Amino acid sequence: MKTRITIAGLVIALMLVAGPFNVLARGDGFNDAVKTIEQFYHVKHQSIPLLARAGMKAVRTAAKIKGGDYQRLAEAGSVRVAFFEDQNFDSRGEIATFKASMQAVLTREWSPLVQTLAPKDEQQTYIYIRDAGEKFQALVVNIERHEATVIQATITPAVLAQLMKDPEGMGKTLTEDATINDH
Amino acid sequence: MKNLFQITWKLLPVLLLLLTGSAVTALGQGPKLQIDQLDALANRASETVDVRLDERLMATTAKFFSGKDDADIKEVLKGIKGIYVKSFTFEKEGEYTQVEVDSVMSQLRGSTWSKVVSVKSKKDGENVEVYLNMIGDQITGLAVLSIEPKEFTVVNIVGPIDLEKLTKLEGQFGVPELGIETDKTKKK
Numbered sequence: 001m002k003t004r005i006t007i008a009g010l011v012i013a014l015m016l017v018a019g020p021f022n023v024l025a026r027g028d029g030f031n032d033a034v035k036t037i038e039q040f041y042h043v044k045h046q047s048i049p050l051l052a053r054a055g056m057k058a059v060r061t062a063a064k065i066k067g068g069d070y071q072r073l074a075e076a077g078s079v080r081v082a083f084f085e086d087q088n089f090d091s092r093g094e095i096a097t098f099k100a101s102m103q104a105v106l107t108r109e110w111s112p113l114v115q116t117l118a119p120k121d122e123q124q125t126y127i128y129i130r131d132a133g134e135k136f137q138a139l140v141v142n143i144e145r146h147e148a149t150v151i152q153a154t155i156t157p158a159v160l161a162q163l164m165k166d167p168e169g170m171g172k173t174l175t176e177d178a179t180i181n182d183h
Numbered sequence: 184m185k186n187l188f189q190i191t192w193k194l195l196p197v198l199l200l201l202l203t204g205s206a207v208t209a210l211g212q213g214p215k216l217q218i219d220q221l222d223a224l225a226n227r228a229s230e231t232v233d234v235r236l237d238e239r240l241m242a243t244t245a246k247f248f249s250g251k252d253d254a255d256i257k258e259v260l261k262g263i264k265g266i267y268v269k270s271f272t273f274e275k276e277g278e279y280t281q282v283e284v285d286s287v288m289s290q291l292r293g294s295t296w297s298k299v300v301s302v303k304s305k306k307d308g309e310n311v312e313v314y315l316n317m318i319g320d321q322i323t324g325l326a327v328l329s330i331e332p333k334e335f336t337v338v339n340i341v342g343p344i345d346l347e348k349l350t351k352l353e354g355q356f357g358v359p360e361l362g363i364e365t366d367k368t369k370k371k
Contacts, residue, residue: 096225111240114357115233117225120274129240136243160240161247165256167234167357 029128029139030152032105034082037141037148040098043087045150073163073177075135078154081178085147095119102126102141110139114167121145125171129160136160140174151178213295214316214324216339218269220286224335227278228271234357236266238341259351263342268357270336279335284328287337291326299346311361313346325349327361336361 034045091098095117103112110128117124126141132154140151151174155163163170225231241263248257271279290296291314299313310331316324325344329336338358340349352358 093226096223099222099225111237112233112235113240114235115231117231117233118229119226120229131239157244158247161244164236164240164244165355167236168232 029106029110029130029137030080030082030150033102033126033139033141033150036098036101036105037084037143037150040101041087041089041091043084043089043148045082045084073155073159073174074153075155078137078152079178080152082150083147084149087146087148089122089143089145089148091119091122093119095124098124099126106139114170116168116171125168127167127171127174138174140171140178142171142175149175149179151175153178214339214341215265216267216287216290216326216337218267218287218337218339221269221271221283221335221337224271224279224283227273229274230270230272232268232270232357232359234266234268236356238264241265255351256355259348260356261343263340263344265339265341266352266356266358267339267341268337268359270359271334273333273335276332278333284330284335287326287328291328295323296326311363313349313363327363329359329361 038044099115099117106112106128110130112126113129114125114127122143122145124141124143126139128139130137130139135154135156137152137154138160140149140153142149142151153174155174163173166173222233241260245257245260248260273279291298295316295318296314297317299315310329312328312330314326314328315322316326322343322345324342325338325340327336327338327349329338336359338361340352340358344352346363349358349361350363353363354360
């Protein structure tokens, strides 16, 4: 009887421990995308505070200049950004493999919306979308020869509808919007 | 018994191919084409564009085209359940084969698809083929294949779409400028 109770206790304990691990294993899209880039290209992402100390990049400065009545697309406080700078992104002729890897890790909850690839220049843009209640979450991955960004932001269906008119330009628009420094 | 196992084992690749073939054919009967098999072309292409606006996305966002400028778009998109585009540009000729073209064409040989013969491209030397998926009198989908020596594009729109609507979508929602010219658009 005592053994049975011990076994039952162990099973319950295992289930309780396994729960959070399952959640971690499922991933959240943003981290999965960052990890996939790091593993495929053997690069490391940089955190925002480090970059903030290093100074603003031209693209972000240009976006900031827009200023004035410029209306942000991403919902306030919803933006997550990871940068890869001054690193080497070489697909070694296997750009389709990288695309498939991204697809494989994001396939559960995220729907691919746009993917543009130019292997010669190592330029890639991936936009994934998922439901977030009444809104949507957009995951934008931009990769160039020496830098990359991963951005996740919440957007309203109205914003998404307007962006959908030009799906190929959506990645650039969302990236610029999400990396504007308001301070 | 061992013999039977050996025969089955030997025939396994053939069986798998038959199963895959029948799956593609089955998919080809509907307006949504299976085009993901073209993804491998990305390694050889100098540029790849892959756009996928699915039913859920179209349905959720459709009601947000409410502005004055959006009235026309809203009408064109009415009932559209999906827009799927894959476009590959190559530096040299011969970078893609008939096998890849046939993987799409074979689906268009299904009984519900028919080629629109009155379509030409305004662009010089461009070979554009347009197919309509019909159930009775209803158009349920459209496919455009642009087959060029250095370019291969597939556009698949699911839902009630005609050529006039297609020309209005060119350059928007991921649909490339195909330069489609029909008898109707020519008169204008």
